[in-house]
Amino acid sequence: MKAVTVGDRSDSFGGHGGNMVLEIKAALQTYGNHTTMVISRIYGLGGKDFYAEDGLKMFEFAIDASEKGFVEKPFDYHGHTAGDPSKAPKKVLEPMKYEDLKTGLITVTPDETTGKINVRIPPLRSLTKKPKRIAPGHGACPGCGIFSGLELFFKGIEGDIVALFHTGCAMVVTTGYPYSAHKATYIHNLFQNGAATLSGVVEMFHERKRRGELDHLGLQDDFTFVMITGDGGMDIGMGPAIGAALRNHRMIILEYDNEGYMNTGAQLSYSTPMGHRTSTSNVGKQQGGKVFHHKDTAQIMAATNIPYVFTGSEASPQDLVRKAAKAQWYAQNVGMVYGKILITCPLNWLSEDKDGSTIIDQAVNTCFFPLYEVEKGITTITYNPEEKGKRVPVGDWLKMMGKTKHLSKPEYAETLREFEGEIERRWNMLKAKHDNPYL
Numbered sequence: 001m002k003a004v005t006v007g008d009r010s011d012s013f014g015g016h017g018g019n020m021v022l023e024i025k026a027a028l029q030t031y032g033n034h035t036t037m038v039i040s041r042i043y044g045l046g047g048k049d050f051y052a053e054d055g056l057k058m059f060e061f062a063i064d065a066s067e068k069g070f071v072e073k074p075f076d077y078h079g080h081t082a083g084d085p086s087k088a089p090k091k092v093l094e095p096m097k098y099e100d101l102k103t104g105l106i107t108v109t110p111d112e113t114t115g116k117i118n119v120r121i122p123p124l125r126s127l128t129k130k131p132k133r134i135a136p137g138h139g140a141c142p143g144c145g146i147f148s149g150l151e152l153f154f155k156g157i158e159g160d161i162v163a164l165f166h167t168g169c170a171m172v173v174t175t176g177y178p179y180s181a182h183k184a185t186y187i188h189n190l191f192q193n194g195a196a197t198l199s200g201v202v203e204m205f206h207e208r209k210r211r212g213e214l215d216h217l218g219l220q221d222d223f224t225f226v227m228i229t230g231d232g233g234m235d236i237g238m239g240p241a242i243g244a245a246l247r248n249h250r251m252i253i254l255e256y257d258n259e260g261y262m263n264t265g266a267q268l269s270y271s272t273p274m275g276h277r278t279s280t281s282n283v284g285k286q287q288g289g290k291v292f293h294h295k296d297t298a299q300i301m302a303a304t305n306i307p308y309v310f311t312g313s314e315a316s317p318q319d320l321v322r323k324a325a326k327a328q329w330y331a332q333n334v335g336m337v338y339g340k341i342l343i344t345c346p347l348n349w350l351s352e353d354k355d356g357s358t359i360i361d362q363a364v365n366t367c368f369f370p371l372y373e374v375e376k377g378i379t380t381i382t383y384n385p386e387e388k389g390k391r392v393p394v395g396d397w398l399k400m401m402g403k404t405k406h407l408s409k410p411e412y413a414e415t416l417r418e419f420e421g422e423i424e425r426r427w428n429m430l431k432a433k434h435d436n437p438y439l
């Protein structure tokens with residue numbers, strides 16, 4: 001057969017063909033057929049029908065190619081109505097420049113004798129020159145902590161990134177069709193596929209680099225691969241995330257934790273703390289917020305034995321930027337990193353927009369969200385509110401949010417006591433780990 005046309009009723013974006021044509025091409029290659037020309041046409045999208053004339057056209061493409069000896073258009077859409085080019089979205093942002101992203105102001109050096117990774121960061125003001133990787137103009141609610149948290153983290157990353165975002169607020173509010181707020185290379189995939197997809201991209205990148213297949217592009221090739229997920233995405237995508245951790249791919253998983261599935265209407269996640277109100281853990285006669293404790297994702301990921309795990313908060317910016325720089329070093333040189341940052345969601349926490357970083361700071365100072373890192377199995381608390389004389393009662397933090405105000409009422413005293421007890425238990429466990437490198 002000289003030529004074959006394959007019609008796919010779905011596109012595999014970026015693949016120059018639907019899944020069927022890619023499979024057929026692969027099968028031909030596998031069986032040593034390098035001569036049959038393959039023409040790919042995507043048809044029937046957007047409710048378009050497929051008529052006999054369309055079928056005839058498919059034959060004509062192949063006949064034309066076999067007569068000419070070459071394929072004029074190997075890949076195209078068939079039967080679609082072209083849009084009006086004058087209405088195409090205009091480019092409004094210039095691409096970021098590598099020189100601006102790689103400031104050289106942050107240095108990360110491994111100490112050969114102690115094995116420690118030394119990080120030096122400049123005064124944070126000097127990093128404000130670094131371009132934002134997510135453009136303003138996205139649709140997040142006022143006071144949303146996601147973007148200030150992510151941008152702060154990215155300030156600690158030098159050079160280019162490839163970011164994969166799970167579904168969730170961070171993704172939804174930055175990708176309102178036909179626009180995108182992402183200035184860096186961006187991939188979206190579903191909760192069950194995110195970590196698997198990015199680990200595939202990482203391995204493909206390193207393998208093609210090793211083969212020299214990217215040399216002709218003249219690229220700076222020191223990308224950092226980062227997956228961004230919410231706490232809900234981390235629930236649903238926990239299996240693939242652990243799989244990627246066990247395979248130890250050179251990438252970072254950064255979880256922004258707003259303690260619920262906010263994008264779909266503030267349902268509880270496994271990270272929602274006990275007693276907190278969400279749309280599926282109500283406060284009323286029958287229930288006083290969530291009835292079981294939040295899972296400790298950072299400890300779960302630390303147990304996979306990846307080289308670096310950290311927690312961070314935008315209320316402790318130096319700490320977060322330093323950890324981001326260290327995360328980049330590990331992700332480029334050793335293996336997988338997992339980081340968790342607590343961020344505010346004023347819409348569903350029923351808190352004041354302006355109070356975001358104060359609330360987060362209080363969460364850290366109650367020891368509910370301790371700042372620490374686990375580096376090659378060794379735990380270090382990077383900020384200890386007790387030693388600084390800053391520890392505050394849990395109730396002081398909870399009364400700042402509408403979702404937890406009820407916990408100060410006498411009828412919820414038992415829930416509060418239980419929640420406080422769990423915070424204390426986990427904090428003491430962490431201190432023990434900090435004091436003993438074998439724990």
Ligand SMILES: Cc1ncc(C[n+]2csc(CCOP(=O)(O)OP(=O)(O)O)c2C)c(N)n1
Binds near residue numbers: 168232
């Ligand atoms: C497998 C699957 N289940 C459910 C959904 C619907 N869904 C989209 S976003 C979302 C919530 C995500 O929560 P989180 O990751 O915490 O991000 P947030 O919206 O809080 O930023 C859910 C349940 C989905 N997209 N895929």
Ligand code: SF4
Binds near residue numbers: 139141169263348
């Ligand atoms: S719902 Fe919450 S997390 Fe989502 S954009 Fe609004 S403030 Fe941010």
